Amino acid sequence: MKTSWRSASLVASAAAVLALTTACGQDKATDTSSQNVGAAAPAAGGYGSVAGTGTAGAGAGAGTGTGTGTDTGSEANGEQAAAGNSAAAGQLNVVTNAQIGKVLASGSGRTMYRFDQDTAEPPKSNCDGDCAAAWPPVPADDVSAGVGVDAGLLGEVTRADGTKQLTVGGWAAYYYAKDTAPGDIKGQGVGGKWYGLAPDGKKATLAAQPGLSTRNDPKLGTIVVDKNGMTVYRFLKDKAWPKPVSACVGACLDKWPVVSPVAFKDTKGIKEKGYMDFTRPDNGAEQQTLNCSPIYTFINDKKPGDTNGQGVGGTWYAVAPDGSLVGAPNQ
Numbered sequence: 001m002k003t004s005w006r007s008a009s010l011v012a013s014a015a016a017v018l019a020l021t022t023a024c025g026q027d028k029a030t031d032t033s034s035q036n037v038g039a040a041a042p043a044a045g046g047y048g049s050v051a052g053t054g055t056a057g058a059g060a061g062a063g064t065g066t067g068t069g070t071d072t073g074s075e076a077n078g079e080q081a082a083a084g085n086s087a088a089a090g091q092l093n094v095v096t097n098a099q100i101g102k103v104l105a106s107g108s109g110r111t112m113y114r115f116d117q118d119t120a121e122p123p124k125s126n127c128d129g130d131c132a133a134a135w136p137p138v139p140a141d142d143v144s145a146g147v148g149v150d151a152g153l154l155g156e157v158t159r160a161d162g163t164k165q166l167t168v169g170g171w172a173a174y175y176y177a178k179d180t181a182p183g184d185i186k187g188q189g190v191g192g193k194w195y196g197l198a199p200d201g202k203k204a205t206l207a208a209q210p211g212l213s214t215r216n217d218p219k220l221g222t223i224v225v226d227k228n229g230m231t232v233y234r235f236l237k238d239k240a241w242p243k244p245v246s247a248c249v250g251a252c253l254d255k256w257p258v259v260s261p262v263a264f265k266d267t268k269g270i271k272e273k274g275y276m277d278f279t280r281p282d283n284g285a286e287q288q289t290l291n292c293s294p295i296y297t298f299i300n301d302k303k304p305g306d307t308n309g310q311g312v313g314g315t316w317y318a319v320a321p322d323g324s325l326v327g328a329p330n331q
Contacts, residue, residue: 024243024274024292086136086175089166094148094199099229099304100188103196103204104149104168109182112138112173114203116193120170123157127174135187135194138173140164149199169201189228189303211262212288214269217307220326223318224270224290226259229304230297232290234325236315240292244278248296256296256309256316258287271322291323 090107097103104112113135117126127135140156143166155167166173176187176194187194188204196204211227224232233256237247248256261277264270274291287294298309298316309316310327317325 024241024276024289086139088142089138089173090142091144091146092149092154093146095183097183097185097196097204100185100196100204102148102199103185104173104199105182106138106175107146110175111179111183111185111187112168112197113176113187113194114168114171114197114201115174116195116203118172120167120201123155123167123170123172125157125159125165125172127172128160134177135174136177137163137165138175140166153199153201167201168197168199171197171201173197186303189230191302210268211266212259212270213267214321215305217305217318220307220310220318222269222321223307223326224295224321225304226297227262230301231305231307231309232259232295232319233298233309233316234290234293234295234319234323236317236325236328238294240274240289244276244287244289244292244294246280246282246287246294248294249282253283255299257299258285259295259297261286261288269321274323289323290319293319293323295319 087106087108087110089110089112092112093105093107093109094102095105095109095111106112115125115127115135118124119126125137127137137159141164143154145151145154153169155170156164157167157172159165174194176184176190178184178186185196188196198204205228209227209229212224212232213227214222215225215229217223217231226232235246235248235256239245239247246258258280264272264275267275271291274289274293276292277286277288278294279285280287289295298306298312300306300308307318310318314329317328320326
């Protein structure tokens with residue numbers, strides 16, 4: 001039986017469509033020591049009370065740097081600001097926050113933080129000078145353990161200026177100067193190095209959340225976020241068919257880091273169709289896609305909930321659970 005050229009063409013076209021579907025769119029499955037201070041008598045720790053915790057050294061930037069420099073003209077101002085914010089903690093409390101879970105707070109409700117550039121073994125604070133002005137150390141004196149706080153995890157570390165700072169599980173405890181009301185958590189995720197201090201001394205983060213999930217943004221609606229709660233974006237110049245192609249290369253990737261592959265079982269609220277990862281030809285990195293479109297985060301989003309990348313250059317937009325662009329004028 002002979003096959004007409006029209007029949008052959010139809011067969012070839014069907015095969016091409018099948019190949020595209022298979023390629024993309026198919027469901028896929030210093031000599032310091034830490035001493036216990038948990039038995040200390042409680043003391044009222046209001047925002048206005050002051051404990052002498054002056055700082056030394058020049059910090060390398062508020063919120064992200066470390067104080068390793070020599071005396072500078074800004075040191076005195078840093079010490080004054082830090083001392084004015086380093087209120088005695090009093091009885092430590094465990095507060096449950098909807099965004100980050102359980103976090104320690106002072107008797108007056110002030111959130112406590114830890115710094116990724118510190119160390120717990122041995123305990124050491126690397127935040128001095130200007131850094132300590134933005135992140136005032138929590139004094140080790142007048143501290144007691146409230147309900148849910150293990151007194152055995154409370155200790156102290158001697159700072160570079162000789163003052164004593166509270167530690168929890170070996171990690172130095174800080175306040176954030178921009179937290180102005182009880183319950184504020186404005187310091188969460190700042191610089192990618194500051195996190196709420198959990199009762200066990202670990203970071204209070206969204207790391208225990210799914211690798212990719214969704215949240216309801218007041219302006220954008222339901223959008224996709226990564227395991228740290230950071231907004232996920234797509235680039236209009238990228239391609240999804242017949243296979244993912246990223247047009248963000250070179251310096252672009254410094255501002256828009258790729259989202260590494262996440263197993264679908266480690267997602268929540270994400271559509272499975274077109275959920276796949278691919279190997280970038282420019283640098284060999286593995287990148288996740290949503291509905292076959294490459295996804296990224298934005299370096300200028302500093303904390304969970306930020307959407308500073310939305311609409312940048314008219315080409316970058318947040319992503320809906322099905323992989324579509326949120327707020328793009330023409331999709």
